[in-house]
Amino acid sequence: MKKRTRLEVIRDLLEVLQKNKQVKITHLIYKANLSNNSIKPYIEYLLKNNLAEQTIVDEKRMFKITLKGNEFLLEFNKIKIFSDSYGL
Template sequence: MKAKRTKLEIIRDMLNILQRNRKVKITHLIYKANLSNNSIKPYLDDLLKNGLVEQYAEDDQKLFRITMKGNEFLMEFSKIKVFSESFGL
């Protein structure tokens, strides 16, 4: 059985989804990130509050996209992952 994802892993997964797709509806993000409607809200709120993701409207739909800051976060996160793995962590 796989271990539960950490908060940072969930955030990384959400940002990766947003990076691969130009515009994402909340339902798509919930499905692809494997989260429930209730559990995604605090993560999405944090991402919006910290400027890693932005919300916008298009054709009366609420959509989300990654920001430049979100892309920078993903790059730094992958560097940390490689660094920690080089020490066997």
């Protein structure tokens, strides 16, 4: 199996967030198939670039996708379809 690119991991995380209203980090780790150590830079990137936001619910860190994150997914999927159609 081919290793995922950084963009593919970001897409996978955003898709998990898009399918769920609010997600704990453990759920993100499980659904995106990442380790506890490897998810940290991705979470920082998502938060820094306003693709996701963090809230505290019952003393637990929860994450949800932002409008910008949804737009990112839409554009990413358009590019993926285009590149696949030309065998890129």
